[in-house]
Amino acid sequence: MRYIIYxxxxxxxxxxxxxxxxxxxxxxxxxxxxxxxxxxxxxxxxTPEEDVRLAIPAVSHPREIVFRSGDTVILTMxxxxxxxxxxxxxxxxxxxxxxxxxxxxxxxxxxxARRFSRVYxxxxxxxxxxxxxxxxxxxxxxxxxxxxxxxxxxxxDTTIRQVASDISGAxxxxxxxxxxxxxxxxxxxxxxxxxxQLVTGEYRGSDTFRRLLAGLRAEAIACYDAAGIxxxxxxxxxxxxxxxxxLAPIAGKPRGGSSTWQSLQRGHTAVETDYLNGEIVLLGRxxxxxxxxxxxxxxxxxxxxxxxxxxxxxxxxxVEALAGAAAV
Numbered sequence: 132m133r134y135i136i137y138x139x140x141x142x143x144x145x146x147x148x149x150x151x152x153x154x155x156x157x158x159x160x161x162x163x164x165x166x167x168x169x170x171x172x173x174x175x176x177x178t179p180e181e182d183v184r185l186a187i188p189a190v191s192h193p194r195e196i197v198f199r200s201g202d203t204v205i206l207t208m209x210x211x212x213x214x215x216x217x218x219x220x221x222x223x224x225x226x227x228x229x230x231x232x233x234x235x236x237x238x239x240x241x242x243x244a245r246r247f248s249r250v251y252x253x254x255x256x257x258x259x260x261x262x263x264x265x266x267x268x269x270x271x272x273x274x275x276x277x278x279x280x281x282x283x284x285x286x287x288d289t290t291i292r293q294v295a296s297d298i299s300g301a302x303x304x305x306x307x308x309x310x311x312x313x314x315x316x317x318x319x320x321x322x323x324x325x326x327x328q329l330v331t332g333e334y335r336g337s338d339t340f341r342r343l344l345a346g347l348r349a350e351a352i353a354c355y356d357a358a359g360i361x362x363x364x365x366x367x368x369x370x371x372x373x374x375x376x377x378l379a380p381i382a383g384k385p386r387g388g389s390s391t392w393q394s395l396q397r398g399h400t401a402v403e404t405d406y407l408n409g410e411i412v413l414l415g416r417x418x419x420x421x422x423x424x425x426x427x428x429x430x431x432x433x434x435x436x437x438x439x440x441x442x443x444x445x446x447x448x449x450v451e452a453l454a455g456a457a458a459v
Contacts, residue, residue: 193220230250253279325407329442
């Protein structure tokens, strides 16, 4: 099996590096200075335990790959880039290539299933950072992350069992799970906080962050319940996922923030908030559940990102006041 990592930033870079270290056949798809640096110097992987450069083949577009039987594509780009990427992939690889959505949110699998016959969902529980071209950081031990996976919308097959086995043999852990979307909906509850760092400058650990995140999560759970969406309770998620790894420092590399914050730091003016908080807003409108806080945070995060001037300076009280006005 050859693994084609499509969108090799933080998550894709760490996965590709770990698979390559384990002797798997890997090709990275990335762009710009990141691609040029990888081609010239290799991909640098920094973890709490090592600092290595790996020579991994890298291309800028699927058309530069001669696809063959046994290829498996792992999508790791942000959701706002997924549909365009899928169109490019289908054009050269056909509709039967296995596509694994190793991405936050729950929209990517829907997009892929419109084009591809074999779509898989993969949980992303992997603390990772990509800020410097050619370099990725994996910030957990004893493994780089948990990537449980299964068919979309449910089920298992020999392909995804092999993928889970290969990942688990590469300093990561992946269990084959026939109801993997349950875990992805639980992970979405945590990712609702990604936008808060953009809006308020606060990050996980602060009282302000925790208070606002609790409100975002409460709205999401009300939507899940109204829609009949299955999700794992937090205690189960802690026991089944978070217990398998822990954050650890990388010397000289303090962890800065979420994947959404990283996009802003790299100069992007579009972020994935529409597919995180926006997913809850959509569910609320479909099922008659008010979601004023998620709606407000989604709007403000997009406004901050589009301005391209750094993090927003909204206080929790301002965000809550705007949400209150939206509710009225």
